[in-house]
Amino acid sequence: MSDTAMDGPCVFLVDDDAVIRASLSRALSLRGYQVVAFASATDFLDAYDGTTAGCLILDYGMPGMDGLQLQKHLKENGHKVPIIFITGHGGIPESVQAMKMGAVDFLEKPFKQSILIERIDAALETERKRRKSNLQTKETIERYQALTEREQEIASILSTHTGQNSSKEIARLLGISPRTVDHHRARVLEKMGVGSVAELVEASIKAGLFTET
């Protein structure tokens, strides 16, 4: 069991400056963090698949794909890894935009290592929580997508029209027999792995189903 790479959360480091990569890697490794460094955004994207928990220390200004573009790319692909930006010559507008896009922090070089450590720990903590709730969300969505069309329709009505969700009402809404609604609802609850309509509503809301916005 000497495979330390699998142990805990990982700190991804993306910076085109080899000196920064080397010094930060060394410093963070010494403090017990699992560090994986990349010289460019594309190198990182090639290696990152979202399965490894961790945070991303990201240089804002890089040749090729810059930090903001990488952040945007990750966001668009559903990766919510917390990002700590580090920058050599960015300004307030850049930091504000990064924060608006969901960055958890933005540090100017040079910075104290103690500060970085602090921010990394905070980022890893948020990541831990996010992963936890995300597991349930993912499960809920997958289960929902495994429903048949009609079942999805029933699930949707049960979850959104919470005020009047008797078989009668739903049957009238869909123009079918209450018995059929009973049947579908039973399938829905079974397939969604819940024991009541209330639990279905809870799971749906927490997973953001039917929420759009």
Next chain:
Amino acid sequence: MSDTAMDGPCVFLVDDDAVIRASLSRALSLRGYQVVAFASATDFLDAYDGTTAGCLILDYGMPGMDGLQLQKHLKENGHKVPIIFITGHGGIPESVQAMKMGAVDFLEKPFKQSILIERIDAALETERKRRKSNLQTKETIERYQALTEREQEIASILSTHTGQNSSKEIARLLGISPRTVDHHRARVLEKMGVGSVAELVEASIKAGLFTET
């Protein structure tokens, strides 16, 4: 009906610089915004009660209570008015902290008025949405607090133990008769203004009841 002060959302402006106050007030008023300017954070606090919808344009560096302190104070008192910081000599750390604390924007002086207008419109839009959902949240919490102790207990169980919330289960949990649970549940649904347990669960989650964190 010439009372324009009551019409739409309001732009609160807090800056110790009289020149800025005057020029921004004029510019924004000309563009149709309702502007109320204050020379200090405390002046604003004396006047602001949270009932007026609007956004806050806030100078970061001010003598006395500064912008960040005002932001913190508002946050602690449950006021979620969106804040756009403006600053003369702040840096990235200041902007990042402000954003982390929930500011919607952070602009360096000098800035183009068109940019400010843009950000104000965005802030007012978020405020509009927040107010809307906040109304329901408030209503839910008030209704919950108007329940008796036992009713709150029942409501809590119904909302959190969604998997097994039959009268039997709850009765066993509380050591009382299922009939009594029936009675309380009926009271709860009536007083909470909902038509089903599912709707209660929905309202509770959306209002953040029983969520702690």
Next chain:
DNA sequence: AACGCTTTAGGCAGATCTACCTAGGCAATA
């Protein structure tokens, strides 16, 4: 053609919910 899945729908029995009623005990209040 045979099979499986989906949607539809009904029967039936038992559990549960809901809405109406009564009613006693208890504590705070008028």
Next chain:
DNA sequence: TATTGCCTAGGTAGATCTGCCTAAAGCGTT
């Protein structure tokens, strides 16, 4: 003391849910 509100609990009747069974029609796959 009388009243009010809360918690408790039961009766009854009707509505609804739930789980178990059957079954037909349509559609796509093997």
